[in-house]
Amino acid sequence: MSPEDGSKLLESDAASVSFKETELTLGLPGESRGLALIEKTSGKRGFSETVDLNLGRSSNVDSDHKKYSGESETDVQNMAKPPAAKAQVVGWPPVRAYRKNAMKGCKYVKVAVDGAPYLRKADLEMYNSYQQLLNALQDMFSCSNFTIRNYLNERAVTSQEVNNGVEYVPIYEDKDGDWMMLGDVPWKMFVESCKRLRLMKSSEAIGFAPRTPSKCSSSN
Amino acid sequence: MNYFPDEVLEHIFDFVTSQRDRNSVSQVCKPWYKIESSSRQKVFVGNCYAISPERVIERFPGLKSITLKGKPHFADFNLVPPDWGGFVYPWIEAFARNNMGLEELKLKRMIISDECLELISRSFANFKSLVLVSCEGFSTDGLAAIASNCSFLRELDLQENDVEDHRGHWLSCFPDTCTSLVSLNFACLKGDVNLAALERLVARSPNLRSLRLNHAVPLDILQKILMRAPHLVDLGVGSYVHDPDSETYNKLVTALQKCKSVRSLSGFLEAAPQCLSAFHLICPNLTSLNLSYAPGIHGTELRKLIRHCRKLQRLWILDCIGDEGLEVVASSCKDLQEIRVFPSDPFVGNAAVTEVGLVALSSGCPKLHSILYFCQQMTNAALITVAKNRPNFTRFRLCILDPTKPDAVTNQPLDEGFGAIVHSCKGLRRLSMSGRLTDRVFLYIGMYAEQLEMISIAFAGDTDEGMQYLLNGCKKLRKLEIRDCPLAMQRF
Numbered sequence: 001m002s003p004e005d006g007s008k009l010l011e012s013d014a015a016s017v018s019f020k021e022t023e024l025t026l027g028l029p030g031e032s033r034g035l036a037l038i039e040k041t042s043g044k045r046g047f048s049e050t051v052d053l054n055l056g057r058s059s060n061v062d063s064d065h066k067k068y069s070g071e072s073e074t075d076v077q078n079m080a081k082p083p084a085a086k087a088q089v090v091g092w093p094p095v096r097a098y099r100k101n102a103m104k105g106c107k108y109v110k111v112a113v114d115g116a117p118y119l120r121k122a123d124l125e126m127y128n129s130y131q132q133l134l135n136a137l138q139d140m141f142s143c144s145n146f147t148i149r150n151y152l153n154e155r156a157v158t159s160q161e162v163n164n165g166v167e168y169v170p171i172y173e174d175k176d177g178d179w180m181m182l183g184d185v186p187w188k189m190f191v192e193s194c195k196r197l198r199l200m201k202s203s204e205a206i207g208f209a210p211r212t213p214s215k216c217s218s219s220n
Numbered sequence: 221m222n223y224f225p226d227e228v229l230e231h232i233f234d235f236v237t238s239q240r241d242r243n244s245v246s247q248v249c250k251p252w253y254k255i256e257s258s259s260r261q262k263v264f265v266g267n268c269y270a271i272s273p274e275r276v277i278e279r280f281p282g283l284k285s286i287t288l289k290g291k292p293h294f295a296d297f298n299l300v301p302p303d304w305g306g307f308v309y310p311w312i313e314a315f316a317r318n319n320m321g322l323e324e325l326k327l328k329r330m331i332i333s334d335e336c337l338e339l340i341s342r343s344f345a346n347f348k349s350l351v352l353v354s355c356e357g358f359s360t361d362g363l364a365a366i367a368s369n370c371s372f373l374r375e376l377d378l379q380e381n382d383v384e385d386h387r388g389h390w391l392s393c394f395p396d397t398c399t400s401l402v403s404l405n406f407a408c409l410k411g412d413v414n415l416a417a418l419e420r421l422v423a424r425s426p427n428l429r430s431l432r433l434n435h436a437v438p439l440d441i442l443q444k445i446l447m448r449a450p451h452l453v454d455l456g457v458g459s460y461v462h463d464p465d466s467e468t469y470n471k472l473v474t475a476l477q478k479c480k481s482v483r484s485l486s487g488f489l490e491a492a493p494q495c496l497s498a499f500h501l502i503c504p505n506l507t508s509l510n511l512s513y514a515p516g517i518h519g520t521e522l523r524k525l526i527r528h529c530r531k532l533q534r535l536w537i538l539d540c541i542g543d544e545g546l547e548v549v550a551s552s553c554k555d556l557q558e559i560r561v562f563p564s565d566p567f568v569g570n571a572a573v574t575e576v577g578l579v580a581l582s583s584g585c586p587k588l589h590s591i592l593y594f595c596q597q598m599t600n601a602a603l604i605t606v607a608k609n610r611p612n613f614t615r616f617r618l619c620i621l622d623p624t625k626p627d628a629v630t631n632q633p634l635d636e637g638f639g640a641i642v643h644s645c646k647g648l649r650r651l652s653m654s655g656r657l658t659d660r661v662f663l664y665i666g667m668y669a670e671q672l673e674m675i676s677i678a679f680a681g682d683t684d685e686g687m688q689y690l691l692n693g694c695k696k697l698r699k700l701e702i703r704d705c706p707l708a709m710q711r712f
Contacts, residue, residue, distance in 0.1 A: 091297035091703070092678065093563055093594060093621050094652075098354065098380040098408070102489075102513055103564060 107191055113141055113168065113199040124191045130183055134170065137199065168199040226251075230259045239264045261285060268306060268330065273314035284323045285349075286311075290330035293676075294701060296354065306330045309339075316343035324349040324375075331355065337362030341369035348400075349375035359384035360409065367393035374427075375403040385411030392417040401425040405432035407456045407487060412436045423448045429481075432456025435489040440468045446475035454508075455479070456487035460495075460516075469495055476501045486510035486536075491517050496525055503528035507555075510536040512562045523548045533557045533587075538564040539572040539594060546577035550584025558590040563621060571595050571621050575602035575628070578618075582609040589647075590615040597628035598655055603637025607644035616641055617652035623679045626656035633657055639664030642672075652676040662686035666693025674699040681705050 107124040290306025437458035634655040657680035666689035
């Protein structure tokens with residue numbers, strides 16, 4: 001991993017082209033930052049400006065930055081409140097994409113719940129079994145009163161759970177695009193093939209034959 | 221100038237192996253140029269666009285081995301557009317057309333297609349070695365072509381490539397007559413492999429010395445393979461996840477006991493720390509250990525493993541080893557020469573090591589001269605201590621996850637710290653810096669870093685004066701990587 005290639009000064013080629021045209025401006029659309037920067041003799045493109053827009057601006061601009069940022073000071077002040085996770089700078093830390101992907105190892109899938117206005121995301125790599133996943137989903141949507149039909153253990157739904165809310169059946173979309181019931185294949189195989197999860201209302205699960213006679217919840 | 225017949229000169233030149241030296245030889249005079257060029261067998265091309273394949277063929281008709289590098293280093297970090305280039309096909313096509321006796325091909329950061337791999341496998345009868353590092357554009361179908369057609373293949377080494385995996389049969393494509401394998405590395409392949417074919421291949425490869433498996437090879441197969449290949453020198457363990465039953469574990473221990481030659485260990489992709497103690501058997505002989513893809517190995521299990529590695533010279537590890545773990549390294553691995561500490565969580569941006577670990581290493585490992593260190597924070601005091609402890613650094617690469625972070629204690633820029641490094645380490649050839657840095661650090665570098673050949677700078681400096689200090693001072697500078705530094709480009 002010790003690359004010794006002929007990488008030259010990346011920006012030297014820009015010297016022959018109009019610098020303004022080729023300068024990367026990572027500002028919001030509509031802002032003409034480029035011109036202003038060049039005119040400053042000690043213009044330092046503030047660290048905040050190179051932050052990946054997808055995750056919002058960096059929150060790590062400490063007071064010393066203001067000395068250097070100059071023109072971008074106002075941008076710093078105008079920043080929206082940062083997200084909890086640190087915002088990411090393009091190409092930093094300098095870790096190879098291959099290594100980053102290997103470390104990621106995460107298998108985030110979308111989780112949709114019938115009737116909920118927005119989806120959530122769950123990292124399947126975080127769990128080692130269906131049971132753990134179901135518990136986590138239960139936690140994730142704990143604000144709404146519901147239970148997840150657990151066909152794995154063929155657990156009969158208690159009347160208390162049924163009375164507490166709506167009953168859902170967990171299904172997933174696999175690599176072939178088919179909607180499958182959880183629990184048929186070994187856990188690892190499931191993680192590999194699962195593309196998204198859906199908690200379907202029991203009342204809609206007409207095609208799925210439960211192993212135990214279902215006690216229909218008063219979902220409507 | 222030519223007192224010797226050509227054959228004698230050629231024989232003498234045979235002893236000159238380094239690229240640079242051979243280049244120097246060829247510049248002495250015309251006859252030497254001719255003889256050197258016609259007898260040259262190995263060529264290194266640092267930038268595949270620096271010269272045309274036709275020119276290389278014309279100059280070195282006896283070429284057998286070529287190394288080509290494509291995209292610049294920054295491409296690793298998504299700083300280069302994806303359509304930049306770096307295609308190897310024109311080279312292979314030219315070599316094939318000119319009937320070159322190509323035997324070895326090594327590529328780094330290049331794009332190679334399945335068609336190209338097929339062309340290689342059919343065009344060069346004596347093809348022996350294919351090494352692909354950080355390449356892309358091919359699938360396991362291309363590998364199948366290499367396996368099928370290269371009768372004398374010795375080395376197939378795939379390092380960190382992005383390979384489209386068709387879950388193939390590519391391993392089964394090695395014919396039964398292929399018994400020449402010395403090195404096989406497919407650790408980067410994402411898909412399954414034919415395990416029975418793998419076992420048979422290992423069984424009929426008596427010269428196999430290096431084997432790196434991918435995650436799809438489970439523990440029980442590993443144990444069987446080790447029984448068949450006790451002379452392995454370099455082993456990459458694939459998957460090491462499940463709790464093996466006691467029988468498999470005992471068999472593994474037996475197999476490892478027979479592997480007295482293993483000097484290099486890597487892999488443990490998807491590892492769980494159970495049963496690592498089986499590997500304590502081979503740790504005392506290890507000179508190279510790469511656990512940088514094994515986030516599952518940490519804490520006490522990792523420290524136990526390290527304590528057994530008394531002869532270690534090279535260690536690649538994740539930052540979850542922590543400062544405490546690095547102190548164990550410092551006290552156990554007195555022969556350590558190179559260490560790389562990678563971030564286990566490059567997305568979130570929190571590293572588990574600090575300046576404390578770095579100082580421990582510098583103080584405990586007298587032979588340490590090459591370091592790549594991703595960390596949470598740094599201080600000038602620590603860097604000054606490191607510089608005093610370890611003036612023998614030749615490669616010093618520090619990456620603070622927050623790239624403009626100042627001294628964690630004094631809030632000052634890290635100019636003084638890096639200044640101490642370049643001042644003390646007179647043999648420093650490669651430097652990467654991070655943290656808050658002003659023009660002052662470039663003043664120091666220009667003044668002291670006389671041997672510096674490569675430098676990587678990000679988010680550093682205030683004005684182009686810094687760059688002038690650097691370029692005026694470092695006479696041996698060959699490679700400069702720079703991003704997000706305030707420079708008035710017109711001055712350049």
